[in-house]
Amino acid sequence: MPANGRARFAPGDAPRVAVVGGGIAGLAAATLLAERGARVTLHEREESLGGRLAGRRTLLADGSRVTMSRGFHAFFRQYYNLRGLLRRTDPSLSRLTPLPDYPLRHSGGLTDSFARVPRTPPLSALGFAALSPSFGGRELAAMDVRAALPMFDVRVPEVYARFDGVSATRFLESVRFPTGARHLAFEVFSRSFFADPRELSAAELLLMFHIYFLGSAEGLLFDVPDEPFPQALWEPLGDYLRQLGADVRTGAPVDGVRPCGSGAEVRTGGAAERCDAVVLALDAGGLRQVVAASPELGGPAWRDDVAALRSAPPFLVSRLWLDRPVRADRPGFLGTSGYGGLDNVSVLERYEGEAARWASRTGGSVVELHAYAVDPGADRVRVQAELVGRLREVYPETAAARTIDARHEWHADCPMFPVGSYHRRPAVRGPRPWLVLAGDAVRCDLPVALMERAATTGFLAANALLAGWGVRGQVLWSVPRAGRSAVLRAAAASAAR
Known part of the structure; x- marks a missing residue:
């Protein structure tokens, strides 16, 4: 992002941008681009905005x-x-x-609560273990502390190089993590990825631990x-986009994208519309479908990586x-x-x-x-x-x-983020200068996950386009990209040697 670029486009200089997908990622990209003066058309195949949070x-x-x-x-x-x-x-x-709380209950009778857990790391993780009935003294003593140290210094993207080849279940077993805590806490986290922990990449689980326990002071509350999502969130945001001059279209699926001159042509509803740039802000299945229907979009390796995305x-x-x-x-x-x-x-x-x-x-x-x-x-x-x-x-x-x-x-x-899949996830920058991608299936080298990954990649996609046009993007925030405790970082580094 150019530090001293223009604040926004001049009225006669605004590029046309097609944003494909009206979920969180597409709304983030469309919002920033429209705020900077781009002529944005937002295409959403469903009848309402919000993507997986629609109603x-x-x-x-x-x-x-x-x-x-x-x-x-x-x-x-x-x-x-x-x-x-x-x-x-x-x-x-x-x-x-x-x-007020995020209680977790196991059928065996154990119940965890986050209401009284300290928010300041590393007291957050230590406090959770001390207050949780799922952490018994005998099981804690049996943990492999050395194997567990990487949990205390998660670095992005290095965590993927080290642990993307291991499943979440296998990592926790190698640590000898207490069984009750594993089922009650970490299984709940892994399933928030809609995945069986036996298939989920351990890197994603470690990233979640960093985000919520050791990388931030906001805790797990x-x-x-x-009110329902449409009324509280997406309808007001759709109105805001229209006020900025964006063309917000629902019930408007995109059939394909093809290069056209220095930009692209978007096919929708039997018509073709020219634009200067495209943001593909789709779920994994939608991205696979659009790319498969766009044979001129990217080379074989990139197309194979998109096709390999799993739901x-x-x-x-x-x-x-x-x-x-x-x-x-x-x-x-x-x-x-x-x-x-x-x-x-x-x-x-x-x-x-x-x-x-x-x-x-x-x-x-x-x-x-x-x-x-x-x-x-x-x-x-x-x-x-x-x-x-x-x-x-x-x-x-x-x-x-x-x-x-x-x-x-x-x-x-x-x-789906299965073991060994990180290196194949498509990045925000696509194979053409005018093409960017966004969504929680897109690779992001910041410590973000779930809805925050969708929003962050949406803004990153808009920033990438704006930088190419000499227009300022938006500053983004995340929890630290490494553990916050110098002592724990040193211990983890020693264990890694």
């Missing part, structure tokens, strides 16, 4: 109009760049509300939108509108382990205004269940029924509740 209106059996989304997402306080995007329409982030196994979001409330002491969000396929339970009226109004009017509860990394061959109706049965184990009072209505969302479009 749609639906009518319940009792006549209530509600919003169904693809499930609970935690807006951690380390998501600096995502929060910067949201501040465009909500400067004080008043549409986010904090949840988080905020959530106080995680299917996941299920079940939302139930019950005729009676769950117990008043149930948290807004509960992570679970050992309950079959059930990964977490949310009680939406604890934090979402729409659900709270429905619960107040009817005397009921709105409960959401997640199952990640479901066997692709599983009977979906049976999985849905199993989740409801598991809910009754976790919250027994729901056994007597009548389900007024239910919605079940199945998807399989999250990126």
Whole structure:
């Protein structure tokens, strides 16, 4: 990014940019480009913005109009760049509300909490171990401390060179990490990638440990939108883009991209539109599809790497509108382990205004269940029924509740980060000067993950284009790219020799 470049384009000098994908990454890229004066067209194939955090209106059996989304997402306080995007329409982030805790429960009876864990590293990690019932003294004493030291000095991107060839499960076994803590905490984290920890790259798990425990002082508490995603986040951001002059198109899939002169031609709906640059801000499956339909886009090696991107196994979001409330002491969000396929339970009226109004009017509860990394061959109706049965184990009072209505969302479009895949992930800069990529499937050499990786790569993609045009980009923030404790860094370096 040129430090003394222009602040924005002159009115007659603005390039045309096609942003393909209206999820977090595409919205971040489109927002920064439009703010700098580029003529942006945002193409989103679905009828609403938000990507994997989109929502749609639906009518319940009792006549209530509600919003169904693809499930609970935690807006951690380390998501600096995502929060910067949201501040465009909500400067004080008043549409986010904090949840007081992030409890984790194992079916064997162990329960962890993050409410009292210190936030300052390394006390955050040490405090979690001291306060957690899943860390027994005997198991802690049996840990291989030397093998565990790399957890305390995670460096990006070096962590991928060292640990991308090992699975998360294998790394934890090599450390002799306490079994209870492994199932209760790290399995929950790995499954937040919608992946089985036996397949997930250990580098991604170590990166998560760095982001939330040793690289930042925000801890593991988080905020959530106080209304459904469309109303709280994406509709205001779409309006903001239109005010900046962007052409925001929903229900507008892109069929392909081809080079055209010094820029590109985007094919959509049978028409072809010229542009000076393209941002492909798509999920792994969408990127594979567009590149496959664009034979002139990139050489064989780059195209093979895109084709090799994997999507995680299917996941299920079940939302139930019950005729009676769950117990008043149930948290807004509960992570679970050992309950079959059930990964977490949310009680939406604890934090979402729409659900709270429905619960107040009817005397009921709105409960959401997640199952990640479901066997692709599983009977979906049976999985849905199993989740409801598991809910009754976790919250027994729901056994007597009548389900007024239910919605079940199945998807399989999250990126998979299997062992040994990092070097093949496409980078932000594409094979043409006018082509950039963004999204949580894109390689990023900053310590970011999940939604924050999507937002960060979106801004990085816009920065890359702006730098080529001599226009200032945006400063980005992340947790430190290495461990914060000099003592632990030295110990980890010694162990690596």
